[in-house]
Amino acid sequence: MSRRIYWLLPDVASARRTVNDLLVARVPVQHIHCFGREGINLSGLHPANVFQTTDVIYAAELGLLIGGVIGVVAGVLVAMYYPLGFASLQWGVVAILGVLGALFGAWSSSLIGISVPSHRLKRFEAAIERGEILLMVDVSSLQVKEIENLLQASHPEARLEGEDPDTPVFP
Missing domain, CATH: 1.10.287 (Helix Hairpins)
Known part of the structure; x- marks a missing residue:
């Protein structure tokens, strides 16, 4: 069973450091999705695709x-x-x-x-418009606490925004 953990990061540099720590912790890059406001440069990060950002x-x-x-x-x-x-x-x-x-x-x-923003991301709209980066990490249920503890310890600037228990398996 897979769960999606949501984190809000203040800027792209923080998102890059966080993603690097997740990769070192052996989270596959395909399970890490970054989403920011339109026009923000997410180069070097794995951007969220249409399955994560729309309904x-x-x-x-x-x-x-x-x-x-x-x-x-x-x-x-x-x-x-x-x-x-x-x-x-x-x-x-x-x-x-x-x-x-x-x-x-x-x-x-x-x-x-495909033209409707995801109802799951509605609560993050204000933060994303302020320039924050939404980090979505898909991990197994057994890894949730481990990943949360790792990021809380190494990235105090990041805010844990909860988890989504019914993450679709394929995207």
Whole structure:
């Protein structure tokens, strides 16, 4: 199980030192994500990507669910009111429209979700606008305390902002 730890750092130099300490502690660079306001130079750091900074995953999941339900309902209505002659073919339409509805719902919702800032990062907006750097570290549940203690001891300028227990596994 993976957890995401959030830290706020005052500037890019502090973020670079912190990331270097995390790398020495054997946290893979793919699990370290830095996010700052637009226009800030994050060179040398692993920047957060669209999966960490927008609601694209949440929107796609919601669209998949809603689109699938609407597709199944439409399939049931078609099967009940427009008989095709074969009973197996009629109910196959339910499955086909359910899958097509789910795919269309996920696609269309993700197009919207990619333009919406992440609801998980909403609480950091003011700090990021002030020029602070948000550091997101994905570690196993067993490493959380170790990493928190390491950063608190070596970076007093950093502020621990909590952890997110349900970090998506893939991004």
